[in-house]
Amino acid sequence: MANVNRRDFFKFVGAGGVGTGAGYLYAELVKRPQELLVPQVVPPEDYSPGLATWYNTVCNQCSGGCGISVRIREGEAKKIEGNPVHPVNQGRLCALGQSGLNALYNPDRLKTPLRNNNEGGFQGIGWEKAIDELAQKLNESRARGQSGRVQLLTGNIRGHVNELIGHFMEWVGVASHMQYDFTRPANLYEANQLTFGQSMLPYYDIRNTHYLLSFGADYLGTWLSPIHNSLGYGHLRQGQTEKRGTCIQVEPRMSLSGANADEWLPAVPGSEGSLALGIANVIANGHYTGADQVEWANALTTYTPSNIARLTGISEADIERIAEEFFTNASLAIAGGAATAGTEGVATHIAVNALNYLAGNVGQKGGVIFNSDPGFVQTSAFEHANYQQMITLAEKMRNNEVDILILHDTNPIFSMPSSSNFQEAMENVPLVVALSGFMDETTAMADLILPTDNYLESWGDDVPEPGVGFSVASISQPVVNRLYDTRPLGDILIDTARMMGAEVNWDSTEAYIQDVWSRIYAQQGGDPLGFDDFWRSALEAGVWGQEAASTNQGATVKPFPVNQLPGVSNKLEGDE
Ligand code: SF4
Known part of the structure; x- marks a missing residue:
């Protein structure tokens, strides 16, 4: 259990009992009245027709990891909203998340083996x-x-x-x-492993940056965690007292993020990585003063603004201006979408990582923060x-x-x-x-x-990735009774193993999830008699987290090795 200290853990439980502390398990922070602490798997005795209740669980419509609150009346799910205390989406929800009820009540669901x-x-x-x-x-x-x-x-x-x-x-x-999962940004994981020694999605602190330079990443539409990005964008534009943040979008096809940017640069498709290296060339030769400045300048020799302007269709003047603005502001560069989906996808991500490195954005507020591993989940033997x-x-x-x-x-x-x-x-x-x-x-x-069950009928938990700059885990619970003759994945695996004669300690997914959380609780020094209260509060809040003292307490990353610079093609079609 790395990086979760006992003091912070109990901050959420409270010294005098559940709900008296401050944090994500603090029931009073949930804005809507919660009449029941356990879902209606077994209808409660005080079931009141006409009385709406809300249960918190986790959205499973994409990998963003948003927390949701589901409104239940007469045992049926009527509406999904964002969980207001969940740090990923802070009460907001996208249209896809809202449409979760369509999946639950879809008449085409499989209903029996x-x-x-x-x-x-x-x-x-x-x-x-x-x-x-x-x-x-x-x-x-x-x-x-x-x-x-x-x-x-x-x-x-x-x-x-x-x-x-x-x-x-x-x-x-x-x-x-x-x-x-064909939507997994595998190229980004690989680039981060090569450049920073971390095969993970870091936290891109859009909220606190002053200058956001995006190479094809439609952060307001679909990129990584769009609801959390949108919240960050709102703060970048209107929430910062010192200045209104600037957004530059590099992409040949205008996305939602491009339409909301200050400047849209339609670079030649596939040339985004070269443009990043052209900007890096200007920074390495005119602004960057690190000990490895000469190495960087040498490595970027061929990516001169004139070469890159010819390749990308972006003028030399724009390349030099953006380089200066990027270096002199609290900046952040991101990449995604079509710019990183092709054969040079990893190279383009590495080029953008180089920009963040040269501008000193790694591990900084408003920059790229590698989340500490919360250590909640043991790695199992799977591969992406x-x-x-x-x-x-x-x-x-x-x-x-x-x-x-x-x-x-x-x-x-x-x-x-x-x-x-x-x-x-x-x-x-x-x-x-x-x-x-x-x-x-x-x-x-x-x-x-x-x-298998729909996610609104299932037990589970989740560590969102990318996180929010500090350790967070969400707990999902069934919010309605199972509609059909379906079962949760975990129960099917447990039943199959038992049928094969295996010794299995848990009867169900619910028992397994509760057991692992009781162990997490015990590892933090929790009083065994207090676990039931902790568990009820965890289900009620739907999220448990450890807020870092400051936003730059991410995982340690190794320095960007200049020899990892990609060989992004800087030749035009027809060149020798
Ligand atoms: S962005 Fe959040 S609310 Fe929308 S589908 Fe993904 S997890 Fe659900």
């Missing part, structure tokens, strides 16, 4: 039979010593549910779990699959090297290009099991479908 009848359709089977069939096949594979031929493929899962998947793999001997790894998986399936494919919350047949022939490769797998909420393209290929 199904078995492929091999005649182009599916027929319903009971849960016991379905779990028994999966357990039997896994047992047979293990008996043959071929558990390595079982592949687990899920979407992006964070928090302790992902840790529970790791336990499942140990219980049943599954060796490989890949998470495939990039495109090449998915191609390798398709190859293995085509070569009959995969016996059982277990899928959850990912749809590679839709998201992989058809040239990958992923569908054709999947046809070679003897048993495909889909733990899904909807009949999507990949689920329709399954032999066995085990329908």
